[in-house]
Amino acid sequence: LTANTSPLQARRLRRGIPSSRMNALAATSRNFKQAAKLLGLDSKLEKSLLIPFREIKVECTIPKDDGTLASYVGFRVQHDNARGPMKGGIRYHHEVDPDEVNALAQLMTWKTAVANIPYGGAKGGIGCSPGDLSISELERLTRVFTQKIHDLIGIHTDVPAPDMGTNAQTMAWILDEYSKFHGYSPAVVTGKPVDLGGSLGRDAATGRGVLFATEALLAEHGKGIAGQRFVIQGFGNVGSWAAQLITEAGGKVIAISDVTGAVKNSNGIDIAKLMKHSAENRGIKGFDGGDAVDPTSLLTEECDVLIPAALGGVINKDNADGIKAKYIIEAANHPTDPEADEILAKKGVLILPDILANSGGVTVSYFEWVQNIQGFMWDEEKVNRELKTYMTRAFRDTKEMCRSHHCDLRMGAFTLGVNRVARATVLRGWEA
């Protein structure tokens, strides 16, 4: 750390995250522009696709439990609605900033198009540390945020869902607060509790989608999940489900980290035991089923498959050269900077990009919304079966774009998503 190190860089360095990550919006827009070039998009259409539909910034002031007032900034960026209502999660994290929310909203537009579900893209967030707030403070914050944005979201306009730091309970509060203004509206959010119309299988969906996408990629190389060694960064909703399902499928998870620490066991970590430990101790730290390792070295551990399932920008020009995995499955959103992409491509590392790899979550959110609108509940087997069909098709369509546009998997997915959104935009008549 030097005198010039910003507070954000300092926090990241202490957690072992290289500080030289690119600005999230610059990185995402760079990938978009490369895809637009490969597709030969009209320059005016290109420009219009990049500009968000609407950016909302609200001040959320709540009384804390101790009677003092606290103020937080909330964002919702609605990026594009050419293919349907805008869709995307709401993140509670101290690093939430407008550029990152913008980038994540844009990624949602391409992701829903890659998954071929009838949505556009959006994302929201509140700059706060959810772990430092009590349950009642979190509820008050969520309700105030909903009061500020309720007339800009809706079943056919913008449908939020959970992301980092939020969960089914957060969605239940949004649903309740929104319903005070608009009448009972379960379809206004997805990822809500099953008792309130949530879908069976949504909680596991992103992790399960990661499993299906990984299976599809490995199968191309004559491999299966069984026998592969996995390293996972993040042990929240996505990371923990991915770890469980990979283990059930015969894969060996040899190292995992969360914000409290990292653990390694070359014989394979007992995930059920780690889940119990993590729930009882609020994190991985202190787990005795392996050796505690430095979280800084987790991403460069020797393994077959690396799954970042936490923050953005963690794989960048500082550490890309040290990565030893043969495959990277992007369960997190934008974990890899474009500069790292170039380094990893030269090393022959294959990257399954976020907008394909983690699209299982939004896909089952779509199933949830459909069930709410139909007033009919699917069984979990049907949800998982349909999810597999959607993930496999998205992988196949991406590979087809790779072949026709002579590009890697990231550009295959970007060209697929951008092309579908561009087609819908032109069909709707974008130039009056």
Ligand SMILES: NC(=O)C1=CN([C@@H]2O[C@H](COP(=O)(O)OP(=O)(O)OC[C@H]3O[C@@H](n4cnc5c(N)ncnc54)[C@H](OP(=O)(O)O)[C@@H]3O)[C@@H](O)[C@H]2O)C=CC1
């Ligand atoms: N939830 C969903 O359906 C979807 C999520 N995603 C993406 O997946 C990623 C994870 O989201 P989700 O699982 O929902 O979030 P959660 O909040 O449930 O979990 C995040 C996990 O990341 C850990 N983490 C935070 N910072 C670090 C760090 N510096 N090093 C290691 N681990 C860290 C957290 O640790 P701790 O708990 O100790 O703070 C926690 O284990 C995000 O990028 C999100 O955008 C993508 C698609 C859908």
Ligand SMILES: O=C(O)CCC(=O)C(=O)O
């Ligand atoms: O389930 C959803 O609607 C969105 C999930 C999400 O935020 C994401 O895919 O990044």
